[in-house]
Amino acid sequence: MKKKVVIIGGGNIAGTVHVPHYQNRKELEVVAVLGRNAERAEAFAKRHAIPRFYTDGDEMYAAEKPDIVSVCTPNSFHYPAVMKALENGCHVLCEKPPAISADEAWDMHQAAKARNLVLAYNFHNRFAEDVKIVREKAAAGLLGDIYVTKVQALRRSGVPAWGYFTNKELQGGGPLIDIGVHMLDAAMYVLGFPAVKRVTAKQFQKIGKKKSHGSFGEWDPKKYEVEDSLFGFIELEGGNLLQIETSFALHIIEESVMDVTFMADKAGATLFPAHIHTDKHGELVTLYQKKQADPDRQRKSMEAFIDRCLGKEVMIADSEQGYIIQRIVEALYESAEKGESVSLWPDNRH
Numbered sequence: 001m002k003k004k005v006v007i008i009g010g011g012n013i014a015g016t017v018h019v020p021h022y023q024n025r026k027e028l029e030v031v032a033v034l035g036r037n038a039e040r041a042e043a044f045a046k047r048h049a050i051p052r053f054y055t056d057g058d059e060m061y062a063a064e065k066p067d068i069v070s071v072c073t074p075n076s077f078h079y080p081a082v083m084k085a086l087e088n089g090c091h092v093l094c095e096k097p098p099a100i101s102a103d104e105a106w107d108m109h110q111a112a113k114a115r116n117l118v119l120a121y122n123f124h125n126r127f128a129e130d131v132k133i134v135r136e137k138a139a140a141g142l143l144g145d146i147y148v149t150k151v152q153a154l155r156r157s158g159v160p161a162w163g164y165f166t167n168k169e170l171q172g173g174g175p176l177i178d179i180g181v182h183m184l185d186a187a188m189y190v191l192g193f194p195a196v197k198r199v200t201a202k203q204f205q206k207i208g209k210k211k212s213h214g215s216f217g218e219w220d221p222k223k224y225e226v227e228d229s230l231f232g233f234i235e236l237e238g239g240n241l242l243q244i245e246t247s248f249a250l251h252i253i254e255e256s257v258m259d260v261t262f263m264a265d266k267a268g269a270t271l272f273p274a275h276i277h278t279d280k281h282g283e284l285v286t287l288y289q290k291k292q293a294d295p296d297r298q299r300k301s302m303e304a305f306i307d308r309c310l311g312k313e314v315m316i317a318d319s320e321q322g323y324i325i326q327r328i329v330e331a332l333y334e335s336a337e338k339g340e341s342v343s344l345w346p347d348n349r350h
Contacts, residue, residue: 002029003309006066006090008081009073010035010044011163013095017122018070019048021302027310028068034060057081061088068309071095074163074170075177079104082119086111091118091309093302097181097329098322100172105326106349109319118308123185123317123325124301128294130274134262135190137269137276137288144266151187151244153179154257159208159224159248161217166208166224174226176203177329179258180246185317185325186271187242187260193321194236196328197345201232203336207249214249232332237345244332323349 032052035041041053054060069085071094079099098105112119164170208224229247260271267278272293331342
């Protein structure tokens, strides 16, 4: 018997990533979509050949009794949607970030753990072959002690003009919580999720309220509520440092920079594409080079989640790691708002 899948939230990511990958698996059947707006939910169901649509969660769970749920809603709705799915015995794949707050992410982790259910987050960048290679080379000692890591998720003029990305209440923030979390997760995964001691951050809102057009369309500057950019220092256990730079709008040369750089005492590395290098007598020496970054990471993320739901022991971006990422993001925003460092040491929750 096929496992039944329900999609919550009929937006772009649900239609382009979640639904196609579920429908490509013979073990699964996408039976319904749940949305707040009946007209949009019905249109999404018809567009993707999904048999039924609902606007009431209780009705949907009673009628469909799904095995797997994908949560593809705005960020502020992640927590109630995930908790409801777990309460109904479903494995859950939730889009990033896990939630709005660390407390919510922790509750979700605990709920999944108590019910022995799979809860994963679609931090798809960690599934790239590039990340696997650098992680393995680092673990083998090729880089040595990675004492500085730089996370960059920068757009020159990339304010998302669709959805709710400029609404702080619904999204929880701007580029840090939207695109920064992706690279932060990839970096922490390579590093082995070291404990975080403290964070210091500064955020800016200099462009989004002055402009109304960018590479991704037009927005209302009067309703622009999130940061344009945020820069932070994350002090790790053992004295090592992780820097993070994120932006929707920033006057830089590159249209977009999405990468992680590792600086160690034997060699350095970048993730996308994977490149490991060192210095010999003042000359750059390439130790490993991948010509193109893995374009297939979304599929690999979805496949890993599905395989875990079917009982295979594969790597996923699990709920405990999701909590850690959420805690760091929350602390960065807290530091930026207060204008002072925020300590995360010790964190007795994990």
